[in-house]
Amino acid sequence: MTQPIVICQQATKRYGKKTALDKLTITIPTGRIVGVLGPNGCGKSSLFRAITGLIRVDEGSIEVLGQQPGWQTNRGIAYLPDRGRWYPNHSARQALEWGESLLPGFDMDTAKRLANFMDVDLEMKLSGMSRGQEARILLILCMARNVPLIILDEPFAGIDVMSREAIISGLIDYLENRNQSVLISTHDIQEVEGLFDYTVMMNQGTAIWSGEMDDLRAEYGSLHNVFRTLYKKEWKP
Amino acid sequence: MEKQQVGSLRFQIDFSQPLHEQILDQVRSAIAKGEIGLGEKMPSVRELAQELRMNPNTVMRAYQELERDGLTEKRRGQGTFVTSSPERVQVFRTDLAAKYIDAFLAQMSSLGLTWTDVKAYIQQNHTSDKGGDRS
Amino acid sequence: MNSSSIFWALVRHEWKLKGSWRRQNRSPVTKWWWIIYLSLVIIAALSTATYYAIHETLHLQNLWYTTLGFPYMLFFVGFGILKREWENDTHGWWLTLPYPRHWLIGAKWVAAWLRMLLVVTGLYVLGALYATVIALCLSHYTFADVSSFLLSGLNWFLLIVGFSPFLLAIGLLTAESQFTALRPISPILWVLFMGGGGLMYSNTGAWLRGSGMSQQFTDNQPIIFLPFTWQVLAFMGASWLIAYGIIRTCAYVLDKKLSL
Numbered sequence: 001m002t003q004p005i006v007i008c009q010q011a012t013k014r015y016g017k018k019t020a021l022d023k024l025t026i027t028i029p030t031g032r033i034v035g036v037l038g039p040n041g042c043g044k045s046s047l048f049r050a051i052t053g054l055i056r057v058d059e060g061s062i063e064v065l066g067q068q069p070g071w072q073t074n075r076g077i078a079y080l081p082d083r084g085r086w087y088p089n090h091s092a093r094q095a096l097e098w099g100e101s102l103l104p105g106f107d108m109d110t111a112k113r114l115a116n117f118m119d120v121d122l123e124m125k126l127s128g129m130s131r132g133q134e135a136r137i138l139l140i141l142c143m144a145r146n147v148p149l150i151i152l153d154e155p156f157a158g159i160d161v162m163s164r165e166a167i168i169s170g171l172i173d174y175l176e177n178r179n180q181s182v183l184i185s186t187h188d189i190q191e192v193e194g195l196f197d198y199t200v201m202m203n204q205g206t207a208i209w210s211g212e213m214d215d216l217r218a219e220y221g222s223l224h225n226v227f228r229t230l231y232k233k234e235w236k237p
Numbered sequence: 238m239e240k241q242q243v244g245s246l247r248f249q250i251d252f253s254q255p256l257h258e259q260i261l262d263q264v265r266s267a268i269a270k271g272e273i274g275l276g277e278k279m280p281s282v283r284e285l286a287q288e289l290r291m292n293p294n295t296v297m298r299a300y301q302e303l304e305r306d307g308l309t310e311k312r313r314g315q316g317t318f319v320t321s322s323p324e325r326v327q328v329f330r331t332d333l334a335a336k337y338i339d340a341f342l343a344q345m346s347s348l349g350l351t352w353t354d355v356k357a358y359i360q361q362n363h364t365s366d367k368g369g370d371r372s
Numbered sequence: 373m374n375s376s377s378i379f380w381a382l383v384r385h386e387w388k389l390k391g392s393w394r395r396q397n398r399s400p401v402t403k404w405w406w407i408i409y410l411s412l413v414i415i416a417a418l419s420t421a422t423y424y425a426i427h428e429t430l431h432l433q434n435l436w437y438t439t440l441g442f443p444y445m446l447f448f449v450g451f452g453i454l455k456r457e458w459e460n461d462t463h464g465w466w467l468t469l470p471y472p473r474h475w476l477i478g479a480k481w482v483a484a485w486l487r488m489l490l491v492v493t494g495l496y497v498l499g500a501l502y503a504t505v506i507a508l509c510l511s512h513y514t515f516a517d518v519s520s521f522l523l524s525g526l527n528w529f530l531l532i533v534g535f536s537p538f539l540l541a542i543g544l545l546t547a548e549s550q551f552t553a554l555r556p557i558s559p560i561l562w563v564l565f566m567g568g569g570g571l572m573y574s575n576t577g578a579w580l581r582g583s584g585m586s587q588q589f590t591d592n593q594p595i596i597f598l599p600f601t602w603q604v605l606a607f608m609g610a611s612w613l614i615a616y617g618i619i620r621t622c623a624y625v626l627d628k629k630l631s632l
Binding site for chain 3: 088103104
């Protein structure tokens with residue numbers, strides 16, 4: 001068995017009185033496409049920020065790629081920030097060139113292939129693009145990297161159906177034959193649930209279920225049902 | 238749940254059930270029924286994953302199992318093909334039928350029905366049916 | 373790629389960085405108004421100066437008074453270059469770059485300094501051109517006047533450049549304080565900087581004289597190169613050390629005390 005990609009032990013992060021991560025304990029295996037799911041504010045983004053070293057946990061520990069998170073471990077992580085955007089004065093090509101010059105493992109040929117596949121016009125300026133087109137470029141910046149871990153925080157939030165389709169296609173197309181781990185968080189599971197083969201269900205800063213997606217299906221049925229069963233409280237009218 | 242056609246294969250994926258078993262079962266039965274012919278080329282893992290909106294790893298795992306069953310074979314640089322041996326498919330079909338019948342009988346006995354009850358029912362309702370391709 | 377070329381790639385990125393999503397949302401009409409207003413101000417200033425020059429009452433060195441606000445501007449340059457990452461929602465990308473945080477903040481610092489250098493040099497060249505044209509066209513002005521004008525400008529700009537690392541660092545720190553555990557001291561930084569700056573300006577005459585500058589702007593005495601007293605130079609040296617300390621603090625806080 002290979003080393004897990006992420007290990008959290010009793011990880012706790014508080015903001016004033018609010019607890020973002022509450023004694024979170026999970027182990028995520030390597031080489032899987034992991035859905036990190038749960039309602040808004042359940043701690044998905046905080047978990048990702050802790051993994052990428054943006055925030056430090058107050059208690060407990062987090063390990064990624066076998067080390068404590070920090071700028072050093074980010075060499076091996078491609079991270080799409082939640083609600084992140086891009087520099088408006090860049091053209092798509094400049095955004096990719098930024099990736100080439102600053103992101104370890106960035107492969108320009110892959111990036112161009114993905115751009116072509118997702119119908120991105122390289123000469124267009126970001127400021128003239130729709131949110132969906134911008135989201136495609138941000139995704140390419142992550143996926144064109146040959147790194148062991150890709151983290152996508154809400155990659156489908158607020159974008160049109162066409163872009164969503166393009167991004168899912170891009171993911172599937174690219175993920176084949178790669179021994180990369182991918183963590184994707186989303187609160188909207190439609191059309192993406194087939195992508196996941198491992199799942200972490202979060203609520204109020206802690207993991208309420210984690211394991212093989214097919215086990216989850218066998219136990220609870222569709223993700224829709226899972227949400228209804230596991231998050232009963234949230235669904236009360 | 239919607240039907241999806243990928244090459245000569247037809248799928249009906251239910252996201253509330255384990256996915257890898259569904260692919261496996263549906264490809265197996267397509268081969269057993271002859272919907273996809275002997276020696277015919279299977280869709281690539283990527284193609285199938287794209288069409289079904291599914292993790293390529295899941296598809297790959299199902300493909301590996303099919304290969305282990307001897308129902309398909311990988312040809313270097315050409316992709317995956319359905320086996321060209323009718324005997325193989327025949328053997329597999331018999332095995333699968335035996336497995337289904339066992340499962341069926343187990344279910345019947347859990348309902349408290351004996352083989353005699355089952356036989357009587359079959360004779361009464363299915364005698365006109367000479368077996369074969371019913372789905 | 374080796375580390376120094378990565379650092380300069382960061383600097384190059386910061387150097388070229390401009391624009392913001394908020395400004396993108398403004399209508400293009402607003403942009404045009406800005407351009408029009410700005411050109412009107414420049415034209416008005418130039419014609420006033422030229423008017424006085426023609427009536428032979430313009431003291432060339434006085435022109436440099438128009439750049440008296442530079443120290444404040446430097447603060448806002450430092451402030452803006454960091455604030456922009458949050459304004460544009462790009463801070464997630466910036467802060468997860470796999471390089472030490474003091475490179476990230478250092479690159480902004482260096483890029484801001486280089487930009488300032490460009491602006492200062494540009495203004496100096498424009499000033500030189502204007503003075504030369506005046507001297508060529510108006511018999512009252514001699515090339516000796518032009519050379520003292522250039523010399524006094526050089527002294528003034530050297531003073532600005534000398535203190536710029538400190539001013540930029542304070543701007544960076546103030547912007548950063550809003551997004552980190554330093555938030556409680558953010559108002560204090562504002563008050564200190566604005567108050568301190570205000571105090572300095574209210575005594576402009578005093579400190580300019582103290583630094584040996586004011587004579588250069590107004591009096592008719594011969595201009596010397598680098599008229600600064602040793603105290604000014606000592607302050608300048610100390611400000612570099614403090615600036616370095618501030619940048620290191622910024623990097624530490626970005627590393628350990630971000631509040632996102």
